[in-house]
Amino acid sequence: xxxxxxxxxxxxxxxxxxxxxxxxxxxxxxxxxxxxxxxxxxxxxxxxxxxxxxxxxxxxxxxxxxxxxxxxxxxxxxxxxxxxxxxxxxxxxxxxxxxxxxxxxxxxxxxxxxxxxxxxxxxxxxxxxxxxxxxxxxxxxxxxxxxxxxxxxxxxxxxxxxxxxxxxxxxxxxxxxxxxxxxxxxxxxxxxxxxxxxxxxxxxxxxxxxxxxxxxxxxxxxxxxxxxxxxxxxxxxxxxxxxxxxxxxxxxxxxxxxxxxxxxxxxxxxxxxxxxxxxxxxxxxx
Amino acid sequence: xxxxxxxxxxxxxxxxxxxxxxxxxxxxxxxxxxxxxxxxxxxxxxxxxxxxxxxxxxxxxxxxxxxxxxxxxxxxxxxxxxxxxxxxxxxxxxxxxxxxxxxxxxxxxxxxxxxxxxxxxxxxxxxxxxxxxxxxxxxxxxxxxxxxxxxxxxxxxxxxxxxxxx
Numbered sequence: 001x002x003x004x005x006x007x008x009x010x011x012x013x014x015x016x017x018x019x020x021x022x023x024x025x026x027x028x029x030x031x032x033x034x035x036x037x038x039x040x041x042x043x044x045x046x047x048x049x050x051x052x053x054x055x056x057x058x059x060x061x062x063x064x065x066x067x068x069x070x071x072x073x074x075x076x077x078x079x080x081x082x083x084x085x086x087x088x089x090x091x092x093x094x095x096x097x098x099x100x101x102x103x104x105x106x107x108x109x110x111x112x113x114x115x116x117x118x119x120x121x122x123x124x125x126x127x128x129x130x131x132x133x134x135x136x137x138x139x140x141x142x143x144x145x146x147x148x149x150x151x152x153x154x155x156x157x158x159x160x161x162x163x164x165x166x167x168x169x170x171x172x173x174x175x176x177x178x179x180x181x182x183x184x185x186x187x188x189x190x191x192x193x194x195x196x197x198x199x200x201x202x203x204x205x206x207x208x209x210x211x212x213x214x215x216x217x218x219x220x221x222x223x224x225x226x227x228x229x230x231x232x233x234x235x236x237x238x239x240x241x242x243x244x245x246x247x248x249x250x251x252x253x254x255x256x257x258x259x260x261x262x263x264x265x266x267x268x269x270x271x272x273x274x275x276x277x278x279x280x281x282x283x284x285x286x
Numbered sequence: 287x288x289x290x291x292x293x294x295x296x297x298x299x300x301x302x303x304x305x306x307x308x309x310x311x312x313x314x315x316x317x318x319x320x321x322x323x324x325x326x327x328x329x330x331x332x333x334x335x336x337x338x339x340x341x342x343x344x345x346x347x348x349x350x351x352x353x354x355x356x357x358x359x360x361x362x363x364x365x366x367x368x369x370x371x372x373x374x375x376x377x378x379x380x381x382x383x384x385x386x387x388x389x390x391x392x393x394x395x396x397x398x399x400x401x402x403x404x405x406x407x408x409x410x411x412x413x414x415x416x417x418x419x420x421x422x423x424x425x426x427x428x429x430x431x432x433x434x435x436x437x438x439x440x441x442x443x444x445x446x447x448x449x450x451x452x
């Protein structure tokens with residue numbers, strides 16, 4: 001009878017334990033335990049990731065197919081590099097034009113470009129939930145990683161470091177609903193906020209009605225708020241919604257980064273972000 | 287099945303969920319292996335064991351997730367508890383019950399998960415998540431549930447008849 005009663009209490013006890021864990025985590029007291037356990041799970045994740053990549057290799061049985069894939073990869077890399085170069089050149093041109101019109105440009109454009117060291121991190125895990133968009137990297141505190149550092153690839157902005165352990169770190173992707181990035185369009189300098197959507201796409205919101213946002217325009221980080229360096233490529237506008245009765249315009253943005261196939265990323269360690277990044281005042285993710 | 291087998295099984299399930307499963311997307315969503323395991327075991331062994339499995343699987347998922355600690359644990363405890371609706375009745379021809387239970391369990395899991403995420407101060411897109419993520423993933427989990435249930439039933443008949451030692 002006593003054992004029966006004890007067994008009936010098990011769910012309540014487990015819920016209590018989970019709630020205690022939630023509170024301790026919010027207070028930051030679970031970090032040492034998390035670090036300790038991550039030492040065990042990180043190699044496991046790495047091994048699993050290795051298996052995934054090896055199984056992927058095995059499926060490419062035809063040699064010519066592999067060659068084609070290789071050639072395709074090279075061309076894609078070349079294309080990405082040319083795209084980036086082209087975009088940068090256009091950005092420089094636009095900025096030069098703007099600077100000519102500004103007397104005190106040094107105040108408006110502090111030298112805030114990407115500098116300093118980059119840490120290359122391999123993606124060893126993804127978030128287990130469909131509702132959250134994080135990746136886990138194999139670099140951490142020991143490699144000089146701290147919270148809020150920007151993470152990029154050669155194709156553009158990936159996200160920012162949200163959690164750091166000794167040999168691992170977690171990246172909040174810009175496609176997550178809770179991520180907000182101050183952004184600017186390249187040709188018309190329309191400003192707005194890039195926010196992730198539930199389905200993993202990107203939306204540029206809070207674009208003032210008087211600004212011009214056009215389909216095909218490239219979107220960059222603006223550097224406003226100090227949470228990301230400026231001029232990091234984010235994506236391209238594919239759709240603009242402008243309603244006269246709304247305060248702001250909204251645009252759909254196609255990210256340049258392929259978030260489904262992230263393997264290696266760069267963590268910008270030379271940039272010192274402001275501790276707390278932009279928060280969503282309205283809390284209205286879509 | 288003893289706790290010494292349950293823990294590694296659920297940890298491996300969580301690690302697979304954080305490494306391989308997200309690569310296997312259908313319609314933009316991927317299956318939830320720990321949830322499928324917990325639902326299957328709850329249906330086979332009842333809510334009492336389902337809750338314990340949910341707790342262990344949730345801990346493992348929380349350790350590998352960027353979400354607030356406890357989000358997956360509390361959600362999977364709820365799933366383990368609520369799956370008692372179909373307890374012990376899925377053997378035989380009642381596959382529909384398995385599909386419906388898994389579909390509803392996924393919705394419950396995701397809604398509890400989002401609630402905890404919101405309580406922790408993060409932004410949540412309720413409607414967008416429901417329409418674009420939760421319902422499609424509930425459908426995907428339901429479709430896959432007979433496969434995982436079959437595996438868990440095999441495990442149950444081979445190892446688990448004596449129940450889990452707590």
